[in-house]
Amino acid sequence: MQRESGKYYVTIGLEIHAELKTQTKMFCSCSNDPNETKPNVNICPVCMAHPGALPVINKKAVEQVIKVGLALGSKIADFTEFDRKNYFYPDIPKGYQISQYKYPIVSGGSLAGMELTRIHLEEDTANNKHIGDSSLIDFNRAGVPLMELVTEAHTFEDVDLAAKTASNFAKEYQLILSYLGASEANMEKGEMRVEANVSVSPDKDKKWTEYVEVKNLNSFRSVEKAIKYEVARMTALWEEGKENEIIKETRGFDESKQKTFSQRSKENAEDYRYFPDPDLPKLKLHEAFNLEKMKAELPELPAQKRARYKNDFGIKDEDIESYINDFTLGVWFENIAQILGDKEKIKLASNYVTSDYLGLKKSNPEVKLPSTENFAELINLVSENKISSRTAKDILAKIVLGDESPLKIATENNLLQTHDEGTLKEIVQKIINENPEVVASYKSGKENAIMSLVGKVIKESKGSANPQIVIKLLKEMLK
Ligand code: ZN
Numbered sequence: 001m002q003r004e005s006g007k008y009y010v011t012i013g014l015e016i017h018a019e020l021k022t023q024t025k026m027f028c029s030c031s032n033d034p035n036e037t038k039p040n041v042n043i044c045p046v047c048m049a050h051p052g053a054l055p056v057i058n059k060k061a062v063e064q065v066i067k068v069g070l071a072l073g074s075k076i077a078d079f080t081e082f083d084r085k086n087y088f089y090p091d092i093p094k095g096y097q098i099s100q101y102k103y104p105i106v107s108g109g110s111l112a113g114m115e116l117t118r119i120h121l122e123e124d125t126a127n128n129k130h131i132g133d134s135s136l137i138d139f140n141r142a143g144v145p146l147m148e149l150v151t152e153a154h155t156f157e158d159v160d161l162a163a164k165t166a167s168n169f170a171k172e173y174q175l176i177l178s179y180l181g182a183s184e185a186n187m188e189k190g191e192m193r194v195e196a197n198v199s200v201s202p203d204k205d206k207k208w209t210e211y212v213e214v215k216n217l218n219s220f221r222s223v224e225k226a227i228k229y230e231v232a233r234m235t236a237l238w239e240e241g242k243e244n245e246i247i248k249e250t251r252g253f254d255e256s257k258q259k260t261f262s263q264r265s266k267e268n269a270e271d272y273r274y275f276p277d278p279d280l281p282k283l284k285l286h287e288a289f290n291l292e293k294m295k296a297e298l299p300e301l302p303a304q305k306r307a308r309y310k311n312d313f314g315i316k317d318e319d320i321e322s323y324i325n326d327f328t329l330g331v332w333f334e335n336i337a338q339i340l341g342d343k344e345k346i347k348l349a350s351n352y353v354t355s356d357y358l359g360l361k362k363s364n365p366e367v368k369l370p371s372t373e374n375f376a377e378l379i380n381l382v383s384e385n386k387i388s389s390r391t392a393k394d395i396l397a398k399i400v401l402g403d404e405s406p407l408k409i410a411t412e413n414n415l416l417q418t419h420d421e422g423t424l425k426e427i428v429q430k431i432i433n434e435n436p437e438v439v440a441s442y443k444s445g446k447e448n449a450i451m452s453l454v455g456k457v458i459k460e461s462k463g464s465a466n467p468q469i470v471i472k473l474l475k476e477m478l479k
């Protein structure tokens with residue numbers, strides 16, 4: 001039956017895996033080193049699934065997941081256990097993955113406009129590498145602690161909003177993981193892997209009848225692109241009356257073609273024959289951890305930091321994001337703010353950081369943050385009109401390559417603005433004498449002509465003359 005074209009509802013759910021930053025793997029004492037390039041060196045009988053080898057729970061990994069749950073306002077389970085998720089694949093040497101099924105460590109909570117279902121802890125798989133006709137396996141990653149977050153399905157009336165909400169969620173989650181030190185969460189390195197469940201329906205309440213899961217999303221941009229692509233694909237099928245061709249399946253995202261493609265039909269939970277792992281103890285988290293203390297000791301999170309920056313510094317939202325996304329830059333800026341003290345100066349400093357410093361850094365990788373003392377000195381000089389803003393930019397370009405005192409640079413190069421009217425008057429007189437035509441045109445009523453004289457005086461003074469004072473002197477002397 002041909003359907004009338006009209007409104008469609010987009011339902012999105014996210015699943016995000018993140019590798020935890022721990023010394024050792026999830027169930028053995030092998031090193032958890034994502035930067036190890038030599039294959040199969042961080043392995044042992046436990047993570048290689050030798051018969052008789054027994055797993056031991058990494059307490060630090062459990063603690064990290066609890067911290068993430070506390071940061072997201074979720075419920076921390078009292079009782080939790082690990083289950084075996086059975087399936088055969090070469091990257092999973094035991095024939096099952098140790099994961100959590102009925103009793104995840106974390107449930108509920110919300111972030112960036114989406115509700116959370118759960119966060120559970122499991123082990124990562126090995127790495128498959130296809131070289132020529134052979135498939136090689138590196139087990140260094142097998143058994144690395146992996147945290148899986150699952151969100152509730154959220155229905156949107158607008159595809160752009162759905163895509164944006166999903167990528168914002170992933171961004172904010174990545175920030176939180178890095179603030180907590182729980183994961184490096186680098187998407188390109190695969191330390192954080194986002195999967196999006198997408199369904200489209202003309203009926204608002206009939207969601208999740210059939211949905212696809214899109215994998216291989218290596219960037220926030222890919223998350224948005226893949227969702228938009230899938231929604232367009234499914235909407236077209238609905239419009240052609242071919243909605244029964246929308247099947248429950250796993251699809252990959254081809255970065256180069258910007259398209260999704262079918263990978264396999266999706267397993268149901270029953271297919272994995274989950275059951276509690278008999279080799280591992282059950283956990284009573286409220287007994288094993290001091291949750292109150294852990295909550296009190298959480299570091300400042302991105303949302304709190306945003307609020308504090310807005311309140312204390314009164315700077316622009318986009319400036320705040322620069323400091324939120326670059327932790328080191330944020331700490332450095334806070335030190336500057338403390339030295340300057342004054343809100344107006346802090347705002348001015350932030351302008352120089354976000355437009356000038358970040359601009360310089362973009363064009364030259366050698367650019368480094370100057371010391372807080374020198375940067376604050378620069379802001380003091382310019383805000384007290386001792387140097388012009390042009391000079392301030394020039395000095396900044398110097399001190400980001402070699403940290404020096406701006407006052408020293410300004411003094412040595414005669415860049416301090418001359419407030420001494422006697423010296424300035426000589427320069428102004430010289431310019432008046434040299435430019436009789438401009439003077440005549442000003443005197444005939446073309447008031448704008450004065451600006452060309454101001455420019456010449458400032459140039460003659462090598463940028464040291466204060467424009468306001470120059471204008472005042474010119475007007476007096478041309479009366
Ligand atoms: Zn091991």
Ligand code: MN
Binds near residue numbers: 148
């Ligand atoms: Mn998983």
